[in-house]
Amino acid sequence: MPNLQDEAKAYIESVLGVAAQMTPVPLRVPYTIRDSYKTYELSVPMGNSSAFNMMLLVSRDDIEYPGIVKLQKHIEMVRNVTNQVVVYVCWSLSTQDRRSLIMHQVNFIQPSFQMFIPEMALDLRESFRQRREQSEVAALLPAAQAMLLSCLYSGIPDETYFTTNALLGDLGYSRVTLSKAVDQLVSLGVISPAKSELHWKTYAFNGSPAEVFQKAKKHLRSPVKKRIGITRNAIPMAPGVFIAGETALAKYTMLAEPKQAVWGMSKKVFNDMLALDAFEVVESVDSIEEWVEIWGYPSLTETQYMADTASLFLSLEDNPDERIQIALDELKEQVLWLA
Structure with a gap:
């Protein structure tokens, strides 16, 4: 009989058309959970240079579905330890059990039959949105191009954060134009929102001046x-x-x-x-x-x-x-x- 965890991995790969990575992860959880489940971290690439990670709670072959109340408690314990999305995996579920899991928003995978992981769906939607926005940017707005080149002339020191006003410099564009230009640069991956000690929203360039210019080059046009x-x-x-x-x-x-x-x-x-x-x-x-x-x-x-x-x-x-x-x-x- 094939391994349940391998079947779950293959099922997700076939549905999403990607190659996932699975790693066994021992957890410090009560023996009742270790005796009932095997735990694996599954990493699914999302197409935006990131991955969606989840903790698979794989039911052991001789363990039956514990019921929604007990399963929720087990999942909560694992979530507290891993701080990850936890997904219950088992061979078979009745129609009533699946409805109960969905109604209580409990993630599950029944290989070759059904899976319910809302967090992954949201992450996929965001990934596709970003990819769509990036594909829609055929050319940078003149304002975005001017802002980018001005920053490259000024230099991009390592670990430097730029406010929108710093990105604007002396160009004097309106706040609406500035906002559109920043959105374009973010969607192309030229800059990214960054956390800093400043009270204003800040951004960081994704690479050296040469790397940033090459990344943006196909979207630059004659002025x-x-x-x-x-x-x-x-x-x-x-x-x-x-x-x-x-x-x-x-x-x-x-x-x-x-x-x-x-x-x-x-x-x-x-x-x-x-x-x-x-x-x-x-x-x-x-x-x-x-x-x-x-x-x-x-x-x-x-x-x-x-x-x-x-x-x-x-x-x-x-x-x-x-x-x-x-x-x-x-x-x-x-x-x-x-x-």
Whole structure:
């Protein structure tokens, strides 16, 4: 006759489609329980880099179902010792017994027939919810991308906890936008809620700057929303205006500067500059003297009014020009976590 504990393990594996781990665990419990049950810890992977652990209270072959009252007492004793979800396992139960166990919220497994473990169902639902949310995040919001890159520029010291305000930095987004950005970063596993001595909700990054960047890389997008041809009158180097595109790449690397300069700015700054007659928008390709890129967020390091290196890299990485790709390789060497 097959072992009851092995049958219970195989039953859960067949239902969930996962490989579980089972370990015998001797417990310091009264002899009445040790004489009636064998105890095993069963660990079931849940698909979110964690596992659901339970203590199996496996009925010995010569022991019949003790009844709901006595079983509840036994389970309570085991729970007090292990502080785990306790699951009663037996070969056979009558329909009335199963109904009684479910009504009293007692976890049980009757291999190849039925199991009732609400805590595992809740954990599975949370796991699937997190996986679904993660799959739904095709690209980070511009605000989330800006926050992430800003933190990477600042560095991520070990065992450092960030409040939402610290994650926001000087970017000035609204609380609603901040909340959405933090939710995205959490759902991707880039940051995780952390316990600290602070009175505010805190988060920790899951890895070094290079590890965090690589984890988020496939969800990062070019910050450029639109590219507009202009004829320039006098673009002032004001806050929010920065050198971008191939012009900025040439400043950082050995790439030759393009004949048509490229400027970066937000849509608001663009409208302000247009109102000040700093430039004119032109439709004819032959009349274009320079270019303006409308960015989803400002340059994150306004050193000499230049586009920050990471955002510049993202804005040009899909450019098929071989010269630009060689320059981007050179650019990556300037920021360790970009490489």
